[in-house]
Amino acid sequence: MFEQIFEFIGNHLLLSSTFIFLAIAFFINEGRQGGVKVSPTELVGLVNRDDAKILDLRDSKEYRLGHIAGSQSFPTTSIESRLGEIDHLKQTTLILVCKMGQHSGPTGKKLKSLGFEDVRRLAGGMAEWNASNLPVVKKEVS
Numbered sequence: 001m002f003e004q005i006f007e008f009i010g011n012h013l014l015l016s017s018t019f020i021f022l023a024i025a026f027f028i029n030e031g032r033q034g035g036v037k038v039s040p041t042e043l044v045g046l047v048n049r050d051d052a053k054i055l056d057l058r059d060s061k062e063y064r065l066g067h068i069a070g071s072q073s074f075p076t077t078s079i080e081s082r083l084g085e086i087d088h089l090k091q092t093t094l095i096l097v098c099k100m101g102q103h104s105g106p107t108g109k110k111l112k113s114l115g116f117e118d119v120r121r122l123a124g125g126m127a128e129w130n131a132s133n134l135p136v137v138k139k140e141v142s
Helices: 001-013 015-031 039-051 062-063 074-087 104-114 125-131
Strands: 034-037 053-056 092-099 116-120
Touching: 015 039, 034 039, 034 074, 039 092, 039 116, 039 125, 062 074, 074 104, 092 104, 092 125, 116 125
Parallel strands: 034 116, 053 092, 092 116
Antiparallel strands: none
């Protein structure tokens, strides 16, 4: 089977190259539609230098167990009903944080479509933040 794939690629080099190029371009484009990914270090710089705001998309219980200082709890499930709370931040750099990075892309895409100009997302989410041994604020779960 692999011999046939390699034979096809060899016989259709231009077609195969075009397909690979378009696939890469597609994934880059899709990734950026939800906002540019930033590392934990870049997040700290954006908050300190540009006064970026952090929206934590995890549920309230996970937020209370540990979140980035200065972040606002904004669970993905309540975005529709809470848009009015962040409407004034349309020209502000927003950094979206979720558990592992899987929910921030679709949420970022939605916010961009609603007019938020500079939406970014923490690559790897809180899992990456914790793996980098960066500080978190903890509040007891009531």
